[in-house]
Amino acid sequence: MSSDNRGIRDELLRLREQAAAHVAALDSDLRELFEASRSSNADDEHDPEGATIAFERAQLAAVRDAASRHLADLDAAVRRLDAGTYGVCERCSQPIPAERLAARPTALRCVRCAARSV
Template sequence: MTVTEDLTRARAEALAQIAALTREFDEVVAASAASNADDEHDPEGATIAFERQQLAALLESAHRRLADVDDALARAAAGDYGRCASCGGPIGAERLAARPQARTCITCAA
């Protein structure tokens, strides 16, 4: 599999995760709209608020991952893929295999 294929697969996975989390977030918001809006006195209120915030954080993380993958695709198209953005050295094959969107080598990432 080529780098572009790996990144395209990672992009599709990120988009699928964003879609699933968005649906789940929308369901939680809809459920909370139909319930008692007084979270302070509603025994389920804190749980609903927690779920909503947890989903929002997961969704933000998925969006960041998508942006990282898109950036890696742009670097691949420009011929800069596999070079550390910090030191300019090569990013190890093992790191790229584990995290194709990596921008830095292991040393710089630490």
């Protein structure tokens, strides 16, 4: 493995560790929220605070799901690095510019191809 790839791998693994910690913290927060609402006698449907509790649960679950997808994207980026395809556009097979990868390490497409798929 080249020193460039080693540096990229180290950065991806650092980002993965941060993302995994974030997912774990969100999972914990969500469990605590469910436990707090379970031990309460609040009826989401009839309690004035019920809609707020339900919204908070849904919002936290959505944030956790997005964080989990980011973690999966980082895992996939590490696999692409190991396979030698990291930094290669999945659509046109051209190199993804280093600036794009620095800004978005999990990028699958170059800017031109990403813009076309929008």
